[in-house]
Amino acid sequence: VGGVIPAYSWIGHTAYSFMLEAFVFISGYLYGVSLRNKNSIELKSEVKKKAKRLLIPCWIFGIFYCILFDQSSSIYQKVFNVIVGEAHLWFLPMLFWCFFATMIFEKFNFLPTFVVPILIVIKISNFMPLPFRLWECLFYLPYFYIAFVLAKNGILIKKNILWYTFAFFVLYVLVFLYTTLFHGEYEKPVGESVIMAIARNGCRNTLMFVYTSC
Numbered sequence: 001v002g003g004v005i006p007a008y009s010w011i012g013h014t015a016y017s018f019m020l021e022a023f024v025f026i027s028g029y030l031y032g033v034s035l036r037n038k039n040s041i042e043l044k045s046e047v048k049k050k051a052k053r054l055l056i057p058c059w060i061f062g063i064f065y066c067i068l069f070d071q072s073s074s075i076y077q078k079v080f081n082v083i084v085g086e087a088h089l090w091f092l093p094m095l096f097w098c099f100f101a102t103m104i105f106e107k108f109n110f111l112p113t114f115v116v117p118i119l120i121v122i123k124i125s126n127f128m129p130l131p132f133r134l135w136e137c138l139f140y141l142p143y144f145y146i147a148f149v150l151a152k153n154g155i156l157i158k159k160n161i162l163w164y165t166f167a168f169f170v171l172y173v174l175v176f177l178y179t180t181l182f183h184g185e186y187e188k189p190v191g192e193s194v195i196m197a198i199a200r201n202g203c204r205n206t207l208m209f210v211y212t213s214c
Helices: 006-032 043-069 075-086 089-108 111-127 134-152 159-184 194-203 204-211
Strands: none
Touching: 006 089, 043 075, 043 089, 043 134, 075 089, 075 204, 089 134
């Protein structure tokens, strides 16, 4: 459709560029709301609860997907694919690790002012290709944890932050339009310049940094 109506292409890319980040942010925020009135977290019961809601459905539907669509020749590869999430099911194990990491931070009373900068540095550096969706977790965990902290502590967004958010959003739209309409960089990520890659991937994360100053 984007080839027939070009506007559909960059509208779709714009929505997709922050879709998963927004979904993870909302998940973290709702989890923080659910624990707002709890003084402590029962790690074992929380892990079991999230495993039943995220991992078990992932593996059940993953088995069906594996039988119908997985073309892997090795049975071990098929089993591994089911465990880590077949196809689009990868999101569920990743989200489970986000919950688990947040539980650990809460259980041992790690300060958000200490945790958040470390998570952001790990996300930006992108140097830890870990298995079992742990790498994906490290990429999305800052969104989840920041939202969790905001919700659990009942922190309201300051008025000035709304202006900063609007300014960064405008900046994101301008850079995105520049890289897609005039240079076609989004359509050709392999050949994009370093500057355009930094601009495009950096702008998609600006809202996360804005919320850290709340």
